[in-house]
Amino acid sequence: MLYKPAKTFSEASPCTNVPLQCPLCPESTSGNRKTIWKYNSYFHLLAEHSVSGQRPPDVPPQFWIDTWLQHVEEQAG
Numbered sequence: 001m002l003y004k005p006a007k008t009f010s011e012a013s014p015c016t017n018v019p020l021q022c023p024l025c026p027e028s029t030s031g032n033r034k035t036i037w038k039y040n041s042y043f044h045l046l047a048e049h050s051v052s053g054q055r056p057p058d059v060p061p062q063f064w065i066d067t068w069l070q071h072v073e074e075q076a077g
């Protein structure tokens with residue numbers, strides 16, 4: 001199985017539903033963005049940032065790589 005080097009919390013926990021910072025939510029006064037759960041990230045983007053309520057917004061490609069591609073790998077494994 002191919003796994004990318006752990007870069008978030010996966011080293012500490014086999015559970016991969018990890019919190020992420022939404023790249024589209026505005027930063028709070030403390031400089032942190034809204035935290036969303038990885039497996040909910042797609043739905044958060046649709047609910048909060050969708051374009052015309054129909055399709056997910058443009059996000060940095062790396063965000064999808066960090067979420068869904070890895071998710072698919074886990075499903076396949």
Ligand SMILES: [Zn+2]
Pocket residue numbers: 022023024025034044045048049
């Ligand atoms: Zn957001």
